[in-house]
Amino acid sequence: MRFAFYVLFFFPVSLWGQTVCSLESREKLDALLQEISQKETKGEPVATLAVTIGQSLLGVPYVEKTLELPGEEKLVINLTGLDCTTYLETVVALAKISQRAEPSYEAFEKELEHLRYRRGRRDGYSSRLHYFSDWIYQNAQKGILTDITEQIGGSIYPNQPTFMSENPKYYPQLSNPEFIAEIKVSESEIAKRTYYYIPKAEVESLEKNIRPGDLIAITTPLKNLDVVHVGFAVVQNGRIHLMHASTGSMKVEISARPLSEYLLANKSQSGIMVCRLSD
Numbered sequence: 055m056r057f058a059f060y061v062l063f064f065f066p067v068s069l070w071g072q073t074v075c076s077l078e079s080r081e082k083l084d085a086l087l088q089e090i091s092q093k094e095t096k097g098e099p100v101a102t103l104a105v106t107i108g109q110s111l112l113g114v115p116y117v118e119k120t121l122e123l124p125g126e127e128k129l130v131i132n133l134t135g136l137d138c139t140t141y142l143e144t145v146v147a148l149a150k151i152s153q154r155a156e157p158s159y160e161a162f163e164k165e166l167e168h169l170r171y172r173r174g175r176r177d178g179y180s181s182r183l184h185y186f187s188d189w190i191y192q193n194a195q196k197g198i199l200t201d202i203t204e205q206i207g208g209s210i211y212p213n214q215p216t217f218m219s220e221n222p223k224y225y226p227q228l229s230n231p232e233f234i235a236e237i238k239v240s241e242s243e244i245a246k247r248t249y250y251y252i253p254k255a256e257v258e259s260l261e262k263n264i265r266p267g268d269l270i271a272i273t274t275p276l277k278n279l280d281v282v283h284v285g286f287a288v289v290q291n292g293r294i295h296l297m298h299a300s301t302g303s304m305k306v307e308i309s310a311r312p313l314s315e316y317l318l319a320n321k322s323q324s325g326i327m328v329c330r331l332s333d
Contacts, residue, residue, distance in 0.1 A: 072176075073163055074123060075131035080159070082133040086110065086148065087157050095152040100331045101267025103149035108286050108297050108306075111141065116304040122226065127179045129167050138284045139186065141299040141306055142269065143169050145286070146331065150198070153333075169193060179227045180236035185215050186271050186281035188244050190329055199269065199329045201250075206263035206328060208250035211273060215280040216241050244280070251325040258314035261294040264328055270296060270313065271327040282322060287313070 075083070086107070095103060117135025133144065147165040151157040168174040171181045172192055183189040193199050219238045222228035228237070251273045252260055264270075264287045272283040285298025293312040300307050309316045317323050 072126065073129045073131060076134065079131055079133045083131065083159060083162065086133075087159065087162070090148070090152050090157050096154070098153065099267070100146075100149045100153060100333050101265065103152045104145050104267045104286060104331060105288055105297070107148045107152070108141075108145045108288075109308075111136070111145065111306050112297075112308070114141075114299070114306045116299045116301060116306070121182070124226070127176060127182065129163065129170070129176055131163070131166065136299045136306060138299045139189075142284050142286070146198075146269075149331070168196065169198065179230075179233050180240070184218060184237070185240070185244060186284055187213055187215070187247075187249055187327070188240060188280075190269075190271065190327065191244075191247060194329075197332055199331050201327065202263075202268075202330050203250040203252060203327045206252070207256070207260045208252045208327070211249040211251035211325075211327070212277075213247070213249040213280050214241075214245040215278055217276075217278045220278060249280075249327070251327050253325040254314065254317035254323060257317060257326060258312070261312075261314060264294050264313075265330070267331060269329040269331070270298075271329070272317065273324045273327060274322055275324045276322070281327070287328075 115135050118137045120132045121130045151161040268287040271281045274282045285296045287294050288297045296309040296313050
């Protein structure tokens with residue numbers, strides 16, 4: 055039984071760029087693409103599409119470490135289980151290709167790789183954007199988004215993450231010393247940049263500047279980490295809430311409490327970075 059499950063889950067149904075996608079994930083993705091193609095989405099703002107598509111994935115189970123497969127780095131597509139980052143990447147990739155005349159599996163594949171990897175190209179484990187603050191910077195460079203945190207009232211965020219290089223035991227691929235050295239280079243590059251955040255005590259007063267579909271990256275008081283959670287801003291009853299893959303409910307959900315209250319209830323969260331998707 056275990057062998058049969060392994061084959062079903064990991065068998066690559068697409069070999070473009072060594073992509074791994076289970077049959078169940080492929081069926082779910084094809085159904086989403088079919089639904090998108092039947093709607094008039096061309097010309098719709100990408101943020102609006104992100105909210106709509108993100109809502110279509112509500113209830114999908116939270117599953118972590120789906121990208122951590124043994125061997126050579128592969129592009130993993132998994133719509134049957136999502137963590138906060140893979141949920142956000144999946145939704146953004148689908149929203150981006152929805153603006154095109156004929157969204158396709160191949161287009162999604164290429165868009166996901168473009169988002170997930172440095173310079174938009176999968177080139178080994180270290181090319182994946184492991185730190186989300188780096189993900190923000192690199193995707194801003196690609197023209198996919200703008201970090202608007204400073205613009206809407208943010209303060210300087212001391213950002214010098216070293217968690218991965220200091221804790222290789224948590225990452226099987228970091229048994230390779232070359233990868234640790236490459237991760238240290240990435241950490242050094244992040245530390246040289248200037249980042250901003252909105253402290254959680256100020257989120258309620260500044261949430262009027264946040265729009266539905268903005269990307270929310272939640273920061274931490276821990277000095278060796280940058281971002282501990284991500285999701286999308288949505289509006290409910292006139293307040294900003296978080297649409298995310300939650301470790302609390304273990305599924306994709308919209309937070310019951312407004313974002314500012316959600317943050318205040320979590321000691322491991324210090325504030326937010328806010329990014330706006332580009333059309």
